Amino acid sequence: xxxxxxxxxxxxxxxxxxxxxxxxxxxxxxxxxxxxxxxxxxxxxxxxxxxxxxxxxxxxxxxxxxxxxxxxxxxxxxxxxxxxxxxxxxxxxxxxxxxxxxxxxxxxxxxxxxxxxxxxxxxxxxxxxxxxxxxxxxxxxxxxxxxxxxxxxxxxxxxxxxxxxxxxxxxxxxxxxxxxxxxxxxxxxxxxxxxxxxxxxxxxxxxxxxxxxxxxxxxxxxxxxxxxxxxxxxxxxxxxx
Numbered sequence: 542x543x544x545x546x547x548x549x550x551x552x553x554x555x556x557x558x559x560x561x562x563x564x565x566x567x568x569x570x571x572x573x574x575x576x577x578x579x580x581x582x583x584x585x586x587x588x589x590x591x592x593x594x595x596x597x598x599x600x601x602x603x604x605x606x607x608x609x610x611x612x613x614x615x616x617x618x619x620x621x622x623x624x625x626x627x628x629x630x631x632x633x634x635x636x637x638x639x640x641x642x643x644x645x646x647x648x649x650x651x652x653x654x655x656x657x658x659x660x661x662x663x664x665x666x667x668x669x670x671x672x673x674x675x676x677x678x679x680x681x682x683x684x685x686x687x688x689x690x691x692x693x694x695x696x697x698x699x700x701x702x703x704x705x706x707x708x709x710x711x712x713x714x715x716x717x718x719x720x721x722x723x724x725x726x727x728x729x730x731x732x733x734x735x736x737x738x739x740x741x742x743x744x745x746x747x748x749x750x751x752x753x754x755x756x757x758x759x760x761x762x763x764x765x766x767x768x769x770x771x772x773x774x775x776x777x778x779x780x781x782x
Contacts, residue, residue, distance in 0.1 A: 553586060555593035557601045563591045691718045701779045705756070712756045720751045720781035727754045727779040754779065 554576075564587035566572075577583040577590045633639055644650045684692040689703035701716050716724070727749055748755040756777065 560591040724781040
């Protein structure tokens, strides 16, 4: 065996890399020297090589940090940089792990979302009746409410109502909303308290258009027509589409 001469030695060439694990010597290994590569060579040096690589890796990181501090980087700068990266995120979402958990640890989250969106209904699908009658657009339930008002239903039916203070020979009522296709029915209810109980007021409608109707009131008593109303309040209801 040659004498040990520290001045006549070769040295391991370390690599600034983080070794995931450190080789463990076991019984039965052939204690060979030399470089660690190729695989299986330099069994005696594999532990030293792994530790040397980790040490060089850590030293490079420390030197870089020291250099940054020497260039003026302070703890406040580091805190500001981290705060900028977090950008006010809530405590449950200010780390990479929490973000990963929030995305279900899906390595291809964008593709998953894109695939999900591909199955949504388009506006053309909705307009074409791809969904059943339980769902309607907001404008299909529109309406205006008050003493005079209207209500549009998803089927296209429109109901309108109002009141008139008087009913003379001819009383013109203008609907608050023009019927797109037509008024199908219009009725009126008079204020019977205005007249004696043995008289009956009959409200008649004529000249019905998409935008208005004309009402006329007659008085009947004892089976005979007693003439036209001079005035009487009434309420009206119109149905159309």
